[in-house]
Each structure stands twice: as structure tokens, then as C-alpha cells.
Amino acid sequence: MVRFGIIGTNTITEKFIQAGKQHGQFELQAVYSRSKERAESFASQHGARETFTDIEAMAANPNVDAVYIASPNAFHMEQAVTIMRKGKHVLCEKPMASNRREIAMMMEVAETEEVTLMEAVKSTVMPGFLSVQNHLHKIGKVRRYVGNFCKYSSRYDAYKQGEVLNAFKPELSNGSLMDLGIYGIYPMIVLFGAPNNIKANAVFLDSGVDGQGSIVADYDDMEGVIMHSKLIDSHAPSEIQGEKGTILIPNISEPRDITILYRDGTEEKLDYMDEYLPMYYETAEFMRIVEKKETQTNNHSLEHTLLTAEVMEAARRQIGLMYPSDQW
Structure with a gap:
């Protein structure tokens, strides 16, 4: 136990x-x-x-x-x-x-x-994401990764009424990038490593945090596009676009119901076992490495965490979002 x-x-x-x-x-x-x-x-x-x-x-x-x-x-x-x-x-x-x-x-x-x-x-240890990794070769040379997570915040209504809850307080290191943008960035890092550089943009709220934003990440022969928002909903899927086809991921935060659309017009639904609640998988992986006396896992490492943090910090520098604990 x-x-x-x-x-x-x-x-x-x-x-x-x-x-x-x-x-x-x-x-x-x-x-x-x-x-x-x-x-x-x-x-x-x-x-x-x-x-x-x-x-x-x-x-x-x-x-x-x-x-x-x-x-x-x-x-x-x-x-x-x-x-x-x-x-x-x-x-x-x-x-x-x-x-x-x-x-x-x-x-x-x-x-x-x-x-x-x-x-x-949770996303990169869920069965859906593991299936994406196993089938990634089928779409040929990857040219673009799109991580899209825009979800209207339940706390935004209070904000518009003048009540600033934790989700929109810079002193708590919050905002759209930290809360939602990470869901698009982390899988990109796991799949493709660290980008050469990034360009970031944001829409700010009066409280001093970003309400939404985007990042374009430059790789040698592809690009990553991250879109995040706490002010609007998006129903567009995330995608991995390759020269032979595209992988559609309806919800990048909980990869399920994943489809490959091939250039010849055929489709493939990715088949995998997914019988637990989304947070089960990260909890099970954590417990596994604790039991094995390991420090991390291949799909969910501290290196991935650090590289993701570097991308988010570079983005915050560009958009001018600084937290009290930053030492720039």
C-alpha cells in the first residue's frame, strides 16, 4: 500500500x-x-x-x-x-x-x-497517448504539432463581476498558460523534445495574468502550435500533421477517441484499453516508480517537466508576465 x-x-x-x-x-x-x-x-x-x-x-x-x-x-x-x-x-x-x-x-x-x-x-501516461506514440510512424514525416486547449473558466464569470478568484491572481503564479497551455506543451516535449526557439503572444486581464494566448515553437523540420484560453471554448481537436496523414486528438488533456486520417481518404480509429478514470494513470505510474524505487519514467520524466517549464518561462518573458518568485 x-x-x-x-x-x-x-x-x-x-x-x-x-x-x-x-x-x-x-x-x-x-x-x-x-x-x-x-x-x-x-x-x-x-x-x-x-x-x-x-x-x-x-x-x-x-x-x-x-x-x-x-x-x-x-x-x-x-x-x-x-x-x-x-x-x-x-x-x-x-x-x-x-x-x-x-x-x-x-x-x-x-x-x-x-x-x-x-x-x-495525466495525459502522457494515458493509454490514448501511448497509442499515439505507437502509431506515429504511420503518418510519415511530421510537419506540425497543434496542441489546442481552450476552455471557458468557471471562475471567469465571477471575474467579470469584479471578484478575482485564485485562477486569475498573478501572486499565485496563475493564468491561462500555466493552467491550460501546459497541456499542449508537455506532450509536444515528450514527442519531439525541446524546440529551438519559441514565439509567444497573449491577451491579458486587468488582474495581471494572461487570459489566453498562443505559442509557435520552431523545430528543425517542423513547428509546434500551442493555443490556450480560459476566456473561450474551442471545439477544434489537437492534431499531429504528417506527410502521409493526420492524427486527430479531440481533447489533448485527456487523449481518447483518437483517429488517423490518411491522405488517401481512409481512416483508422486507434484501438486501446482505457477502463479507468483519467487521473488513475498518473497515480498508478507514480505508485509504480515509488514501489520500484525509481526516480522517474520514460514518458513522464523530470527532464520533460524541466523542458516544459523552460518553454513556459520563455513565453512569459516574451509576453511580460512575471511572478513574485521570478528572478529575471
Whole structure:
């Protein structure tokens, strides 16, 4: 069993717990919240045995093996370091931290303490994405990757009424690029590596964060196009365009229902087993590498996390989005 503590009592944490309970070795041990009442209510609702209002106390608890962090982005680094220095493994929600410098610090602590550190990006360990990798050769030379994730934020209505919630606060290292753009960037890095350079654009909100934006990534013989927004919905699929055909991915954040359209007019539906909730796969992969005493996985490595952070930081420099923890 891997006994989890969790930081964050929100919707994404509830999805994580639901997915984790599909795994026979997952056990919810502890809940942290700044509010004792909130911690106890959440623990009771989801069957956790212990509650904490002090992160160091939870990290020191011998009944906790690993901690899932789903707090605001600006808190990830400090919380993860506190936990890892107590010898506990960390599964940290994306983006792993505010910038490349913080991620490098987290990686150093993980190596020193010999614990597993993993960014909770679910897409690249889902069966659909693995199937894309296995069939990528069928479309010939790839000339363009399009990662499109535009989703109207449920918090944008409040913003338009004058209430700035966490999703739109620069002091919490938030915004469209960090929240949604990463879903397009991370698979691009896994499939094609780091680009030679990028060009970024953004639409800013008065709160000081990007509401939407785009990135064009330059590779030697192809390009990557990233589109992200919290202000609008897009129903266009993401695509990998090759000289012999195109792979259509309806939802880049949860790759499923994937089709190859060939130049001769034929189609191929990619066949693969996908029987669990989307967050199950990242949780299972994390638990696997913890059990095997490994540090990372081929499709979901700290190198991928670092390269993705470099692309996002380069984009933020170009659009002029700086967070309090940045040291530019």
C-alpha cells in the first residue's frame, strides 16, 4: 500500500482520490488544510484517517508515505521541499512550480533525499497517448504539432463581476498558460523534445495574468502550435500533421477517441484499453516508480517537466508576465 496525504481540498483533489481508489494499493491516510473544520469535513467525506493543519507535522507522520499537492502553484515548491526533506515522495499538480529555478531546487532535494518527485500531468501516461506514440510512424514525416486547449473558466464569470478568484491572481503564479497551455506543451516535449526557439503572444486581464494566448515553437523540420484560453471554448481537436496523414486528438488533456486520417481518404480509429478514470494513470505510474524505487519514467520524466517549464518561462518573458518568485 502507498499511504497518501493530500494538500488541497478542492475539485481536482476529489478527482485524484476517486481515481486513486480504483488502484488496489492506494490508501488515503491524511488530509491537510489551513482550516481544521475543512480538513475534518473533507477527511470524513473521503475516508481519510487523519487530519492536519501543519504541513511539517503531516510530513513527519510515519503513517504517510507520499503526498499529493494540489495547492495554488506559488506554494508548490516550498510545500514539496518540506515534505521531501522528511523522506516522503511527492506527486505535485501541474505546473510543478512557478518557474524553472524552483523546479531545479525541488529536483535537487528529491535526489538528495532519494525520494520520487513527479509532476501530475495525466495525459502522457494515458493509454490514448501511448497509442499515439505507437502509431506515429504511420503518418510519415511530421510537419506540425497543434496542441489546442481552450476552455471557458468557471471562475471567469465571477471575474467579470469584479471578484478575482485564485485562477486569475498573478501572486499565485496563475493564468491561462500555466493552467491550460501546459497541456499542449508537455506532450509536444515528450514527442519531439525541446524546440529551438519559441514565439509567444497573449491577451491579458486587468488582474495581471494572461487570459489566453498562443505559442509557435520552431523545430528543425517542423513547428509546434500551442493555443490556450480560459476566456473561450474551442471545439477544434489537437492534431499531429504528417506527410502521409493526420492524427486527430479531440481533447489533448485527456487523449481518447483518437483517429488517423490518411491522405488517401481512409481512416483508422486507434484501438486501446482505457477502463479507468483519467487521473488513475498518473497515480498508478507514480505508485509504480515509488514501489520500484525509481526516480522517474520514460514518458513522464523530470527532464520533460524541466523542458516544459523552460518553454513556459520563455513565453512569459516574451509576453511580460512575471511572478513574485521570478528572478529575471
